[in-house]
Amino acid sequence: EVQLVQSGGDLVQPGGSLRLSCAASGFIFSNYWMTWVRQAPGKGLEWVANINQDGSQKYYMESVKGRLTISRDNAKNSLFLQMNSLRAEDTAVYYCSRGGGSGDYWGQGTLVTVSS
Amino acid sequence: DIVMTQTPLSSPVTLGQPASISCRSSQSVVSSDGNTYLNWLQQRPGQPPRLLIHQISKRFSGVPDRFSGSGAGTDFTLKISSVEAEDVGVYYCMQATQFPRTFGQGTKVEIK
Numbered sequence: 001e002v003q004l005v006q007s008g009g010d011l012v013q014p015g016g017s018l019r020l021s022c023a024a025s026g027f028i029f030s031n032y033w034m035t036w037v038r039q040a041p042g043k044g045l046e047w048v049a050n051i052n053q054d055g056s057q058k059y060y061m062e063s064v065k066g067r068l069t070i071s072r073d074n075a076k077n078s079l080f081l082q083m084n085s086l087r088a089e090d091t092a093v094y095y096c097s098r099g100g101g102s103g104d105y106w107g108q109g110t111l112v113t114v115s116s
Numbered sequence: 117d118i119v120m121t122q123t124p125l126s127s128p129v130t131l132g133q134p135a136s137i138s139c140r141s142s143q144s145v146v147s148s149d150g151n152t153y154l155n156w157l158q159q160r161p162g163q164p165p166r167l168l169i170h171q172i173s174k175r176f177s178g179v180p181d182r183f184s185g186s187g188a189g190t191d192f193t194l195k196i197s198s199v200e201a202e203d204v205g206v207y208y209c210m211q212a213t214q215f216p217r218t219f220g221q222g223t224k225v226e227i228k
Binding site for chain 2: 035037044045046047050059061062095097100101102103104105106107108109
């Protein structure tokens with residue numbers, strides 16, 4: 001069974017940092033692109049970043065470039081999102097998903113709140 | 117960026133009746149490989165999104181056949197042939213043809 005289990009969400013002050021994790025199981029992780037998507041409270045879905053199978057290709061939404069970094073550890077079947085210089089507008093539930101498009105399997109989501 | 121526009125934004129439906137959601141892209145979402153990476157997702161209240169349809173009309177594993185997708189180029193439609201109570205939620209179209217990936221605003225389906 002494909003599973004994506006997320007962790008790392010928290011309350012953080014503006015300008016702070018956070019690292020989100022997504023642990024994959026039930027499939028060959030190194031064969032798939034992976035995606036982060038976020039959803040601000042009461043709002044729609046917003047694509048954040050993609051990474052290819054070996055981590056050599058990464059794509060980001062414009063407003064997070066230079067602040068958020070997607071990475072992966074294929075030996076540990078894990079996807080990460082390093083979040084630096086966080087802003088109030090980064091407050092959202094962050095989802096990881098399998099695939100380079102909309103994703104066929106999704107994690108449960110983890111809440112990041114940026115507030116003083 | 118490709119802008120995805122959904123209509124309507126809200127769709128009250130009677131149980132057992134059909135529902136239809138339209139999605140229009142600001143430019144063609146046909147990829148250089150000839151495929152059209154237009155997907156539909158469902159998000160039930162309090163749940164993560166779930167993939168329903170990929171590449172315009174291909175139902176994902178386990179998706180009931182009352183859901184169908186159609187369209188081409190810049191105009192796409194998701195249809196529910198007979199709405200059930202479990203179909204309540206927000207539906208999103210999304211293009212995965214080019215970066216940045218972009219979603220429609222979402223269409224809320226509720227029971228009258």
